[in-house]
Amino acid sequence: MNSTANQILVIFGASGDLTNRKLIPALYDLYCQEMLPENFAVLGVSRSEYSDESFREKILPGIKEFANKKASQEEKVQDFLDCIFYQSIDTQSVDDYGTLKTRLEEINARCKTDGNYIFYLSTPPSLYSVIPSLLAAHGLHKEGKGIFRRLIIEKPFGYDLASAKTLNKDLLKHFREHQIYRIDHYLGKETVQNLLVTRFSNGIFEPLWNSKYIHHVQITSAESIGVGDRGGYYDGSGALRDMLQNHLLQIVGMVAMEPPSVIEATSIRNETLKVFQSFRPITEEEVKDYVIRGQYTESTVRGEHMKGYRQEKGVPDESRTPTFVAMKFFIDNWRWGGVPFYIRTGKRLPTRATEIVIQFKETPHRLFKDVNGAKKANQLVIRIQPNEGVKLKFGMKVPGAGFQVENVDMDFHYSDLQNTYVPSAYERLLLDAMLGDATLYARGDAVEEAWEFVDPILKAWATRDDIPVYGYPAGTWGPEPVDSMIEGENMNWRYPCKNLADDGNYCEL
Ligand SMILES: NC(=O)c1ccc[n+]([C@@H]2O[C@H](COP(=O)([O-])OP(=O)(O)OC[C@H]3O[C@@H](n4cnc5c(N)ncnc54)[C@H](OP(=O)(O)O)[C@@H]3O)[C@@H](O)[C@H]2O)c1
Known part of the structure; x- marks a missing residue:
């Protein structure tokens, strides 16, 4: 284990291609190297209906195919999957973020993740302004003493100068710059x-x-x-x-x-x-x-x-x-x-x-x-x-x-x-x-x-x-x-x- 703070990684767009091919396999690789926090959970979020169990079944082939570390040890894979959960919501409905908040609180209590959340936006870019504002509507953006809230945004960050400025402005209405991580995988x-x-x-x-x-x-x-x-x-x-x-x-x-x-x-x-x-x-x-x-x-x-x-x-x-x-x-x-x-x-x-x-x-x-x-x-x-x-x-x-x-x-x-x-x-x-x-x-x-x-x-x-x-x-x-x-x-x-x-x-x- 390393000194990374306990936390939950919330992946919006969890039923999508990027989550399956890159994000979950990368997390599995970190897990195999004991680089994930001691208390850690992933909450996959999208509109598609899955239970925790059926979501774990869905992502397993991706781990086997795309992770660098061999996923041959059944027990290890199972231990990793045990920290993965799924919640279906309508990503554009403010009320559904209440459901999300409750689910996060449950997982946080169960996995002892100290109230730290990272929200990873792996959805169509049209949701990059929407999701942060709906998170904020339920106070999920607020950091507290020793508690962090971070936002990772996938590419593309904007379509041109005007839309990139608008997106930055929208994000900064709710999150501070130090909370925003704009990914460029290069x-x-x-x-x-x-x-x-x-x-x-x-x-x-x-x-x-x-x-x-x-x-x-x-x-x-x-x-x-x-x-x-x-x-x-x-x-x-x-x-x-x-x-x-x-x-x-x-x-x-x-x-x-x-x-x-x-x-x-x-x-x-x-x-x-x-x-x-x-x-x-x-x-x-x-x-x-x-x-x-x-x-x-x-x-x-x-x-x-x-x-x-x-x-x-x-x-x-x-x-x-x-x-x-x-x-x-x-x-x-x-x-x-x-x-x-x-x-x-x-x-x-x-x-x-x-x-x-x-x-x-x-x-x-x-x-x-x-x-x-x-x-x-x-x-x-x-x-x-x-x-x-x-x-x-x-x-x-x-x-x-x-x-x-x-x-x-x-x-x-x-x-x-x-x-x-x-x-x-x-x-x-x-x-x-x-x-x-x-x-x-x-x-x-x-x-x-x-x-x-x-x-x-x-x-x-x-x-x-x-x-x-x-x-x-x-x-x-x-x-x-x-x-x-x-x-x-x-x-x-x-x-x-x-x-x-x-x-x-x-x-x-
Ligand atoms: N795939 C890659 O290799 C790659 C590489 C770099 C960057 N990216 C970026 O990462 C983001 C995700 O890419 P992806 O390839 O994973 O896309 P994708 O396969 O189309 O997945 C999109 C995800 O967003 C969810 N979603 C939530 N609300 C949605 C809505 N209103 N309309 C449509 N989908 C909605 C979808 O699930 P539900 O339909 O269940 O809600 C799905 O899980 C994109 O912005 C893309 O540009 C992808």
């Missing part, structure tokens, strides 16, 4: 956190981490899957809202921030905010020069026919929602002045990989002319998923006559660590919320700042017909114009795998 990934350690615990990187030595930064987040049967939902969102505004900009925050004074929530989140405040705005007029959007089209991938986006279930024939976006932008501050950042993300790309590339500048004078790869020798590649690790590329002399230079790699893979368990992002983030540590959660002001940056892009796309939606065949690296985004002699995107032939659904760092 921040829970070990390799994203390792960025801070790579930068700030190694004397060799930080002195070079600036415009004097870095030519540009690339961030790629590729998915090989399409929208599947979530076309209806996805079409109201798209790659910019779904991936770039939140996950990728949070990674930019980690890559670009100044050293925080201490490793704790306020300090780190202040530095992230400063990065976002330094983004050079892309005006609506500039959007077509800095941002490229695309949609996958019908194709054959590894012999299998793939539908185009507009043929997917729930997607309108005339949809202009991007399944791919690439952007070039600048951070106007002392450290990054003039260094372009390139980010791209898309569905139905040749592989699944998320990585950061720090491309260093060439040496000031080229001694070794006419040699292979010497010009773009120094590259630091940080692989966030899969096959998490870090690779440093540099030039070495090829043995023999002359001065032939070849690029070689020095790399580290998390999988090489013996007996080291890498927790899932949800494990890490749930545990942090239970501990009251918001370091890896997005703060309201930073979320708004990120929306402020992408809002003109959304507006330009919605109103201007002269900005194309490029097609790209499923299984390729996006629309053709994206390749010419990275200017400069001999500079181009790093492809985690060059083409489909390299890779199944997994690719090496």
Whole structure:
């Protein structure tokens, strides 16, 4: 057992996909590591009718399939399930929150959880304002002496700047900022956190981490899957809202921030905010020069026919929602002045990989002319998923006559660590919320700042017909114009795998 305070985790949306695939399995993994509080309970809440027993039966297959820890010990699984309860309510009925309150009081008395509650909102976003206000109507938001009440909000946090501001305002009517945990599961990934350690615990990187030595930064987040049967939902969102505004900009925050004074929530989140405040705005007029959007089209991938986006279930024939976006932008501050950042993300790309590339500048004078790869020798590649690790590329002399230079790699893979368990992002983030540590959660002001940056892009796309939606065949690296985004002699995107032939659904760092 650890020192996490006794508490009840209330999951709204307990009958849904996220609870089944991520939240309950992550809790089970924490349980197996004895990291849950000594007295702990989960109360699942949604409209569907289940008893405690039938809800436990419903979630058991998810534990077996998705938990990292083996769920083969019947007794252990049963002990875990014993602390899980279920309450059906109409999530929009104020009276039903009275029922919820009574049920919480019962469980609290039975499990001795000291009156501490965390409310996890894993419902459609339309309920993100409603549920907190109905909780407050029954006083369930009020903290007391030694008693906490916290709110975890799933993504998406807003649909644009105006809706994100409204949501923040609505939440702050009842809860204080320190009670609100806005989840961005990318921040829970070990390799994203390792960025801070790579930068700030190694004397060799930080002195070079600036415009004097870095030519540009690339961030790629590729998915090989399409929208599947979530076309209806996805079409109201798209790659910019779904991936770039939140996950990728949070990674930019980690890559670009100044050293925080201490490793704790306020300090780190202040530095992230400063990065976002330094983004050079892309005006609506500039959007077509800095941002490229695309949609996958019908194709054959590894012999299998793939539908185009507009043929997917729930997607309108005339949809202009991007399944791919690439952007070039600048951070106007002392450290990054003039260094372009390139980010791209898309569905139905040749592989699944998320990585950061720090491309260093060439040496000031080229001694070794006419040699292979010497010009773009120094590259630091940080692989966030899969096959998490870090690779440093540099030039070495090829043995023999002359001065032939070849690029070689020095790399580290998390999988090489013996007996080291890498927790899932949800494990890490749930545990942090239970501990009251918001370091890896997005703060309201930073979320708004990120929306402020992408809002003109959304507006330009919605109103201007002269900005194309490029097609790209499923299984390729996006629309053709994206390749010419990275200017400069001999500079181009790093492809985690060059083409489909390299890779199944997994690719090496
Ligand atoms: N699934 C993922 O991998 C994932 C990843 C990141 C973020 N998210 C976010 O997490 C949230 C939940 O996602 P999900 O995939 O679990 O969704 P889902 O499978 O559609 O589940 C939604 C849940 O909300 C409940 N609900 C309560 N009131 C509702 C209402 N008025 N209308 C519709 N549903 C209502 C549903 O249960 P009842 O119908 O029984 O009430 C259900 O349990 C979403 O906001 C999503 O954007 C999901």
